[in-house]
Amino acid sequence: MRNIVLGLMFGDEGKGKVIDFLTDEKTTVIRFNGGTNAGHTVVTSRGKFKFHLLPSGALRASDVVLGNGMVIDPFALKEELDIYKLENANLRIMISKAAGVVTPIHVFIDKKQEQLRGDLKIGTTSKGIGPCYEDKFSRNGIRMGDLVDKQTIMAKLRLITTMRQQLLEGSDYLSTQSLEKLAEDLYKVGKFIEPLMCNTELFLEKKKSEGNLLFEGGHGALLDIDFGVYPYVTSSNTMSGGSMTGSGFSLRKINNIIGVTKSYISKVGEGPFPTEISGSAADSIREAGGEYGTTTGRPRRIGWLDIPLLKYSIMLNDVDVLAMTMLDVIGKQKSILICESYRENFDSPVQAMIDKKSATPEYIEMASWGEIPESEVDEMILKGYYGLPQEMKDFITKVESLTGKEIGIISIGQRRERTIIREKWKSILK
Numbered sequence: 129m130r131n132i133v134l135g136l137m138f139g140d141e142g143k144g145k146v147i148d149f150l151t152d153e154k155t156t157v158i159r160f161n162g163g164t165n166a167g168h169t170v171v172t173s174r175g176k177f178k179f180h181l182l183p184s185g186a187l188r189a190s191d192v193v194l195g196n197g198m199v200i201d202p203f204a205l206k207e208e209l210d211i212y213k214l215e216n217a218n219l220r221i222m223i224s225k226a227a228g229v230v231t232p233i234h235v236f237i238d239k240k241q242e243q244l245r246g247d248l249k250i251g252t253t254s255k256g257i258g259p260c261y262e263d264k265f266s267r268n269g270i271r272m273g274d275l276v277d278k279q280t281i282m283a284k285l286r287l288i289t290t291m292r293q294q295l296l297e298g299s300d301y302l303s304t305q306s307l308e309k310l311a312e313d314l315y316k317v318g319k320f321i322e323p324l325m326c327n328t329e330l331f332l333e334k335k336k337s338e339g340n341l342l343f344e345g346g347h348g349a350l351l352d353i354d355f356g357v358y359p360y361v362t363s364s365n366t367m368s369g370g371s372m373t374g375s376g377f378s379l380r381k382i383n384n385i386i387g388v389t390k391s392y393i394s395k396v397g398e399g400p401f402p403t404e405i406s407g408s409a410a411d412s413i414r415e416a417g418g419e420y421g422t423t424t425g426r427p428r429r430i431g432w433l434d435i436p437l438l439k440y441s442i443m444l445n446d447v448d449v450l451a452m453t454m455l456d457v458i459g460k461q462k463s464i465l466i467c468e469s470y471r472e473n474f475d476s477p478v479q480a481m482i483d484k485k486s487a488t489p490e491y492i493e494m495a496s497w498g499e500i501p502e503s504e505v506d507e508m509i510l511k512g513y514y515g516l517p518q519e520m521k522d523f524i525t526k527v528e529s530l531t532g533k534e535i536g537i538i539s540i541g542q543r544r545e546r547t548i549i550r551e552k553w554k555s556i557l558k
């Protein structure tokens with residue numbers, strides 16, 4: 129099977145957990161966008177693992193690919209490689225020579241741009257993502273393949289810093305000595321990574337009929353640079369279509385597009401959020417779900433599941449089936465709401481947000497199923513969908529009828545095993 133798994137909202141939907149669950153020893157997992165702004169947590173019997181650059185399937189996959197659509201901080205990559213080689217000794221890692229290189233210069237510029245934006249700030253992760261993509265598209269960027277040639281690195285560092293002179297005032301990066309030191313460090317890490325670099329699109333073409341291909345979308349579809357709530361977005365295409373330009377693998381060869389959503393919404397950074405809640409209701413979900421950023425540690429903003437946004441995202445990504453996470457967390461809430469519609473009639477809820485139109489959610493209340501006692505969870509999982517509390521099944525059925533899509537994967541806990549895949553959708557694992 130060749131599947132895409134991506135988040136349908138503003139990130140942190142639990143993609144990492146779902147991807148790890150769907151990965152086996154014959155799977156190649158491919159990341160196609162973003163960089164260390166992503167943060168995925170996977171929990172197994174061996175502990176808690178955090179991924180920023182390697183795709184979350186890396187614990188079990190045979191191969192992972194870091195595609196050309198990514199922007200890679202090579203120093204952060206080296207650290208992650210050291211960790212995951214220990215966990216999965218047979219893992220083959222392939223890195224596209226065409227992926228962008230994030231340097232400390234990009235991180236400096238990212239922070240400086242946020243300061244200059246003032247009230248218009250985006251709330252970026254400060255990982256240098258936007259500036260690195262700017263360099264890519266202005267054709268001044270350093271690519272992973274450049275890291276094996278010190279002269280190219282130095283020439284490109286000079287080009288980038290000359291172009292960015294004004295923004296870099298007050299930093300070290302205007303001195304030749306600092307640039308030479310950075311070029312040396314990049315070269316050293318580049319030589320370390322060199323054996324892993326290749327033209328990954330050619331590898332994927334060869335792999336297409338061996339084992340499974342699983343494309344991991346970083347971030348969330350509503351953070352897409354084109355179709356998200358601009359400017360409160362990231363700088364890459366996070367929608368399913370981004371998998372094609374970000375890896376070179378045709379979307380026509382994909383079997384299933386799996387959209388992940390929480391049973392509520394979380395968001396980090398600025399921007400409109402119609403179903404956002406505050407006070408004790410938000411605190412209660414935040415604490416129950418551990419809703420603090422994997423990358424930045426920021427408390428995540430919390431809101432109720434928003435069907436107009438979910439439907440927009442399903443359409444945009446041509447989703448075949450939904451995966452829903454955090455059903456254990458939402459079940460602990462006394463009152464559970466779903467935003468069925470907005471009072472206003474918008475063609476595109478995202479455009480309405482971009483246009484700063486106020487959206488008034490119309491909620492329906494669902495019966496709560498309460499906390500699932502720890503001692504009962506394993507047995508519940510064994511029984512599959514039919515063993516779930518009736519109120520949880522009613523919640524699932526309601527979302528299915530409102531969106532017109534089935535929820536094929538149900539996640540009721542952080543650990544890998546706390547996942548149910550419904551009979552009809554088991555074929556996506558083949």
Ligand code: GDP
Pocket residue numbers: 135139140141142143144145166167168169170171416417418422453454455456457539540541542
């Ligand atoms: P991602 O960026 O979409 O991969 O999501 P993150 O890993 O940043 O955030 C999701 C968090 O929820 C992580 O800590 C996961 O371990 C956790 N998680 C995922 N699914 C579930 C679930 O069904 N229940 C609970 N309690 N936690 C979950």
Ligand code: IMO
Pocket residue numbers: 135138139140141165166167168250251252253254255256257258345346347348351360361362363395396397398422
């Ligand atoms: P995962 O893969 C949540 C958000 C940032 C900010 C905006 C732009 O873990 O779901 P950037 O640093 O990308 O320029 O920031 O996008 N953002 C994410 N929010 N999860 C993510 O990734 C995110 N990646 C970017 O918070 O609002």
Ligand code: MG
Pocket residue numbers: 139140141166167168169422
């Ligand atoms: Mg995350």
